Amino acid sequence: MTGFSPEWLALREPADGAARNRDVLSATSRLFENKDAINVLDLGSGSGSNLRALAAHLPLHQKWALVDYDCDLIKAARTALSGWANEAAYVGESLSLQKDGRVIDVAFLQADLSANLNEVLDGPADLVTAAAFFDLVSTDWIERFVRGLAARKLPLYAVLTYNGEESWKPAHPSDATVNAAFNLHQRTDKGFGPAAGPAAAGVLAAALRENGYEVVLGDSPWRLTSADHLLFEPLVAGIAAAAGQTGKVAPEVLQAWRNAHRSPTACVIGHTDLLAIPPR
Template sequence: MSGFSPDWLALREPADHAARNPQVLAAVGAAFASRQSLTVIDLGCGAGSNLRGTYSVLPARQYWTLVDFDPALLNVARERLTAWADEAEALGEELVLRKGDKSLTVDFRKADLNTDLEWVLGWQPDLVTAAALFDLTSVRWLERFVASLVSQRLPLYTALTYDGRESWEPAHPADAKMLAAFNHHQHSDKGFGPAAGPEATETLAQAFRKSGSAVTVGESPWVLDAGSAALTRELTAGIAAAVAETGHVDVETIASWLAARAKASSGRIGHLDLWARPV
């Protein structure tokens, strides 16, 4: 799976960080509060936003392995983390960062999460994490993923999985039809088979609970306003393009909806965060 624009990832990062569920994030931090160091694998890392959104609640010394299928995004992640850190030093393939009172050593690995999943999880981190990933994967893949985590007693923290909910002000007559068509598109194959889409978090939660793991789920919606105009514009253009691919909504209705969304005063896009750990 690849093809996500670095520009899109940069545009959404502030909304992603603002949306994270604080209770779920705090629970992750509390689980490792007694530790001096921690190893983390970040799946589908993109440009490194998840590290930047998570590091502050984790121990003073952190060892991250960022995994993505797209080598160009791994290079962007390296560049953006270097610029973000208070101090940065390249040591071979690793990047050693200082941010506030945290020391982070970051490695970058190209891997295909279809064929290489068990190999990646076999690195035995203390924590597995991901953001805005699992709605793109299939139910079968998610069940395989949870089984592998459970067998190795690995905890998972995942943020910003799309949950199928969306609302806008002012409303438009086509809102419900557009949302239904978009959610239908979300089930199309994104590289892992038919995608779980908005049901991904519930699929993960059920699989973990069946295994006896403890699970915490919290809402993490994007809340869009006048200051989010650029993000709203790109988001709604993407929604309109996806809906057009389904053929479920006529071109005129899509155009009318898109024009209305350009003038939206506010919007709310639903996501869910999940923290699952062995007991």
Template sequence: MPRYAPEWLELREGADAAARAPEVLEPLSGFLTANPLVIRDLGCGTGSMARWLAPRLNGPQRWILHDRDPGLLDLAAARAPRSAADGSPVTVATEHGDITRLTEGSLAGTSLVTASALLDLLTRDELERLAMACAGAGCPALLALSVVGRVELTPADPLDTEIADAFNAHQGRSDHGRRLLGPDAARMASEAFRWHGMTVRTYASPWRLGAAESALTAEWLGGWVGAACEQRPDLAPRAEAYLRRRLAACAGNELRAVVHHSDLLALPLPTGGTP
């Protein structure tokens, strides 16, 4: 299933919601004083971040959903929440285009920038521009569910580590001339936002997949092993048998997976503060 297919995004939404770190809400709330809040969701997909976050924030909100796929934008807008935690209205607008070109001027009047499962798809320069834009605009950023390159499967298999290493290398590949950050993205984002004078907090946000998530686990396994083999074709003969074993265990409710992610909250410093 393609990474950005609506079916995949919907399949993972429950695991994403369970993994998101609610601890971000308390430190974030002190910075969200505008009325209404203006929240930009970069690479919004089907809008899962808005469905999770908007009902947890007080006050009227205007969400601006950004994506390069107009079909996903339509889905996200149609399924957006309509009320905040205190019953205030939530309105939605969409912007179709390249999210990697946002500037300080683009973020003028923005209360918060959010994104989910996005950082690993950026390059170093694109991440740098995002951090610089947020810092220049004095705009907090909540960047959730970034892969960190660690997977735990129970029961273990001798091929787990080799598959994981090949997958991580695939995530950091060059894509049409763009060198992706892959599993280094969360660490590099922390460094970039701090470099630009923002305070950074990180939170663990792992998927914990058991019997109830077997459909997601099976789909994730196929993509995980497939990417590993794309990176290292020599793995294919062993990986085919490995995937059969893993899918059989998943179908028998015998497989558990923890896929580690990180949530990052970057906050502007108070006037006169120091990093």
């Protein structure tokens, strides 16, 4: 799975950070509050934003394995994490970071999660995480992933899963039509078979519960304002391009929709955060 540029991931990171559901985050932190150390496996890690958002809520000693298929994103993660840390040093191909009293060792793994999921899950882990990931994979892949997770009795913290909700201010008459086409596109194959798209959080939660997990869910919408103007142009362009590829919206309608949302006053893009706790 490829297609997300480091520039786009950097642009959306502040919105992602503001959107994270604080109750789900706190529940995740409490799982490990009596631990001195933790191993974290981050799937579809991109430029490492999940580590940057979560590190302060986990024990003082952390070992992260960042897994992505895109070598350019792995390179971007090395650069971004080195700049984020108070101190950073390479240990072979890994990074040793110090950040606000925490020691964080980071390994990078280039892997195809559609083909090599079990090998990745076999690595040392106390927690599996993913951000903006599960809406890109298929229902079959989610079910296979959950079976592997349950076999290893691992908890899961999955955030910012797109749930299909979208609203704009000021509104435009084509908002519902464009959103429906975009959501249809979200179900196309992203490298894991037909994607679960907006249904992903529900599919994931149901599969986890079927395997005995306790599941905590919380909304994590982007709530964008005019202050987020740098994000609007690529966001609107991306939604329009995806909707256009479905053939469900006439080009002139899409152009009118894009023009109407060049400088919106507000926008809400829905996401869902999830914590899954394995049975004892």
